[in-house]
Amino acid sequence: MDGYKAKEFTKSEVIPSATETSLLQNDNTDCLLTPLSSNHGDADKSTEFEDSEPSFKDAFYQIIVCCIVSFTVLQAGFVMAFSSVFLEQLDVDTNYDLNKEENSWIASLPVLTTPIGSLICGPLMDKVGRKAGILVSCFTSFIGWILLLFVTPQLYMPLIVLARILGGLGGGMTTIALIYIPEVCHEKYRPMMLGTNSMLVSLGILLVTITGYFMKWKMMAFEFCIVILVNMIVLWIYMPESPVWLLTIKKNREQAESTLRLLNPNEKVFDAQLTCLNKLARSRTEGPPDENGTPLSKKLKLLLHVFFSPPAKQPLLILIGLLFLQQTCGGYTIIVYTIQVFKKLGTDFEGGLDEYTALLLMGVLRFVFSIITAAASQIIGRRPLLLFSALGMALSSIAVPLYNYIEVGNSSKLADVQWPVIFALVFVSFTALGIMNIPWSLIGELLPTNIRGTASGFLVALAYTSMFFLVKLYPYLLDTFDINKLFLIQGVLCIFTALYVYIFVPETLGKSLHSIQEHFYSKRERTAKC
Structure with a gap:
C-alpha cells in the first residue's frame, strides 16, 4: 500500500497514474484548480501564490456560474414538498378515487428513486461531462412535471407514477452540482457557493408550500416546468464545462485552458492555475499508456x-x-x-x-x-x-x-x-x-x-x-x-x-x-x- 501511495503522489502534487486515471474516469481537481505548495501542512498559504487569490470582481463569473448550477437543486425541493399538496388536493377532488395504498406509493416513489438518480449521476457525469449531466438531470425532471399536465380522471395512476419516478431520478441527479462547484470555484468562495445547495432546496420546499395555498396542482406543475426550462436554457448558454473533466477525461487541453482563462480572468490567478495544468499534463504524458480495454473486473478491483x-x-x-x-x-x-x-x-x-x-x-x-x-x-x-x-x-x-x-x-x-x-x-x-x-x-x-x-x-x-x-x-x-x-x-x-x-x-x-x-x-x- 505504501509503495502504491509513494508512486501515486509526488512532493507537491497529488496525481494518479495515467492508467488509474483512465480506468476511474476522473482525476485531480486540486492540481488544476488550486495553488500548489511544498508545505503540505499549509498548502493554501504558499508564498509562491499568495498574490494569486482572486478578488470578488475576478471571481464574479465563477460565482454566477455556481449560482446558475445551484438553481438546478430547486427541483429536488419541488419534488420533496409536492406530495403533501398534491395528495391533499386529490383527496378533495371527487374525480380521482385514490386509496391509501396508491397515496402511499405516490408519496414514497420520489424518495425511492432519488437514491437511484444519485447513483446514476456518478458514471453519467464522468461519461458525458458535468454540463451534459446537469442538463440531463433538468430534462428528466422537466418530463416528469410535463406528464402531470396530461393526467385526467380517465388516465391518472400510470402517468402520476411515471411522473413521480422521473421527479425522484432528476432530483437525485442534482448531486452533480455538489461536484461541479468545487471544480470551478476558488477556495475563497467555495464554502458560500456550496452552501447555496441546501439553501435552494429549502427555497424549493418553501415555494411549493406557498404556491400550494392558492394554486391547483396542475398549475403548480406547469409553473415548475417553466422554472426548469428557463434554468436549462441559461445553463446551456452560460455554463462552461469543468476544466477538470475536459483535461482528465475528454483530454482536450486547449479547451481546458480556454475554460480556465474564462473562469480566471486575472492574469496572476490564471498563470498559477495554468502552471498546475501544465504539470498535470506532463505527468500524464510520462505515465504508462491508458488501458482502454481493461476488463470490468479489473476496473472494479482498482476502484x-x-x-x-x-x-x-x-x-x-x-x-x-x-x-x-x-x-x-x-x-x-x-x-x-x-x-x-x-x-x-x-x-x-x-x-x-x-x-x-x-x-x-x-x-x-x-x-x-x-x-x-x-x-x-x-x-x-x-x-x-x-x-x-x-x-x-x-x-x-x-x-x-x-x-x-x-x-x-x-x-x-x-x-x-x-x-x-x-x-x-x-x-x-x-x-x-x-x-x-x-x-x-x-x-x-x-x-x-x-x-x-x-x-x-x-x-x-x-x-x-x-x-x-x-x-x-x-x-x-x-x-x-x-x-x-x-x-x-x-x-x-x-x-x-x-x-x-x-x-x-x-x-x-x-x-x-x-x-x-x-x-x-x-x-x-x-x-x-x-
Whole structure:
C-alpha cells in the first residue's frame, strides 16, 4: 500500500497514474484548480501564490456560474414538498378515487428513486461531462412535471407514477452540482457557493408550500416546468464545462485552458492555475499508456483499491457517519411530519396557528437559517457551525420533555404558552444552521478527486435510503412511544453528533482541495511522499 501511495503522489502534487486515471474516469481537481505548495501542512498559504487569490470582481463569473448550477437543486425541493399538496388536493377532488395504498406509493416513489438518480449521476457525469449531466438531470425532471399536465380522471395512476419516478431520478441527479462547484470555484468562495445547495432546496420546499395555498396542482406543475426550462436554457448558454473533466477525461487541453482563462480572468490567478495544468499534463504524458480495454473486473478491483486507500477511506467513513447522524437526529422527520408532531405536542390548530401556518413557518425558518449558514460558513467555517447546530438541537430537543415534566400539574400562566411547539421550532432552526446543510457540502470537499463522482453518488444514495426508512418508521414511533421520549432520544443523538463532529470532522474553510486531501495522510505517509 505504501509503495502504491509513494508512486501515486509526488512532493507537491497529488496525481494518479495515467492508467488509474483512465480506468476511474476522473482525476485531480486540486492540481488544476488550486495553488500548489511544498508545505503540505499549509498548502493554501504558499508564498509562491499568495498574490494569486482572486478578488470578488475576478471571481464574479465563477460565482454566477455556481449560482446558475445551484438553481438546478430547486427541483429536488419541488419534488420533496409536492406530495403533501398534491395528495391533499386529490383527496378533495371527487374525480380521482385514490386509496391509501396508491397515496402511499405516490408519496414514497420520489424518495425511492432519488437514491437511484444519485447513483446514476456518478458514471453519467464522468461519461458525458458535468454540463451534459446537469442538463440531463433538468430534462428528466422537466418530463416528469410535463406528464402531470396530461393526467385526467380517465388516465391518472400510470402517468402520476411515471411522473413521480422521473421527479425522484432528476432530483437525485442534482448531486452533480455538489461536484461541479468545487471544480470551478476558488477556495475563497467555495464554502458560500456550496452552501447555496441546501439553501435552494429549502427555497424549493418553501415555494411549493406557498404556491400550494392558492394554486391547483396542475398549475403548480406547469409553473415548475417553466422554472426548469428557463434554468436549462441559461445553463446551456452560460455554463462552461469543468476544466477538470475536459483535461482528465475528454483530454482536450486547449479547451481546458480556454475554460480556465474564462473562469480566471486575472492574469496572476490564471498563470498559477495554468502552471498546475501544465504539470498535470506532463505527468500524464510520462505515465504508462491508458488501458482502454481493461476488463470490468479489473476496473472494479482498482476502484476498490482506491476506495480503501487512506485519502479515500477516511473521508468516506467520516461522511458516512456524519450523514447517518444527520438522518437519525430528527431534523428531516420533524419537517415531514410537522402536523402530527405539533399535535402530539399539544397543538389543536385552533385560533392563531393552523396546519398551513405551521408548514409555512417551518419552510420560512429553514430557508432563512440556510441563508445564514451559507454566509456564516464563509466566515467561521464548517466545524463551529456543525457543533453549534448539534448542541442547539440537543438543548431545544431535551427542553421539550424537561418542560413537560416540570409543568405537569402546574397551573401557572407559563403553561398557557405553547412552549413545546416553540422548542420544536427552535430545534428546526438549529437543524438548518448546520446539520441539515453542511454535510452535503462536505461531500464535494472531503472526497478525493479520483473517486468523487462515484463516491458522491453512493453517499447521497445512502443518505436518501436512510431517510426513506426513517420517514416510513416515524409514524409507528409516534404511535408507540410518548413524544417526550422521542425528543429525549433525539437530544441524546444530537449530543453524539456534536461529539462526532468535534473528534472526526476536519475544518475546510480557506483550504485548497489539495490541502484537504493531504489531511487524510498519516505523518509517515506525508514524509514518504516528500
